[in-house]
Amino acid sequence: MVSDGDDDEANVLRAAQRGDRAAQSQLFTRYRERVARQILRMVGDPSAVDDLVQEVFIAAFTALPRFRGDAQLGTWLHAIATNRTRNWWDSQRRRRRREDVAAGRPSEPQDDPESDLVARQQRDHLYAALADLPDKLREAFIARAIEGMNLIDASAALGAPISTVSYRTRRAEQLLCAALGLPWRAS
Structure with a gap:
């Protein structure tokens, strides 16, 4: 038996797949923190999280019409976040090679x-x-x-x-x- 929450999720998902902005906004609100926590744990850089979260949801909403439901939406978003994070790691690795690592970063005052x-x-x-x-x-x-x-x-x-x-x-x-x-x- 499908619970009301599952039915609601399915209805929101179908509407989002049709391009309904309100439904996409609901999905974003439901999954944003989960995706942000995953990304933060993967990159360790709080300043990169918001941009990566945006990239994940842009990619997800672009691909959403092709989402067949073979996996749960959260699992699918996790995979997209992993791919976007992989791209971030690659760009950071390239940047690090270009920069002088010894230059250091300005330190933040602490207790x-x-x-x-x-x-x-x-x-x-x-x-x-x-x-x-x-x-x-x-x-x-x-x-x-x-x-x-x-x-x-x-x-x-x-x-x-x-x-x-x-x-x-x-x-x-x-x-x-x-x-x-x-x-x-x-x-």
Whole structure:
């Protein structure tokens, strides 16, 4: 039996597929925060989130008439967000190659500048190590370790078999530990 919420979602989705701006706005409102959280966990740069969220929904609404419903809308949006984030990582990697990494960024004043600097350096080191991972390994690691998805959900979101997602996650952990100078133990 379909609940009223599922029926409402289906009606809104069909209207959005026909180009109904109000229905698209409803979908945007329903999924915006979920997509933004995913993107923030993947990129680690709050200043990039709004632009990427907009890119995700522009791509989604452009492709929405072709959405067949083989996956849940949230899963489909997750895949689009993953692709847009992959593009962002690629552009950041290219930008980083062009820029002088040693130039540094202006620091923001904090209550405890020393511990904030250490935390910022650790975070930057982690995100640099994540950026250096191959896309598929990074996506699997983020889905499993950062977003906390189980293997089934990660498999559906990434469009890869469960065993592949499991392997990619373990391999990403191994490479990250090596990059960060941490011991790695196979589970």
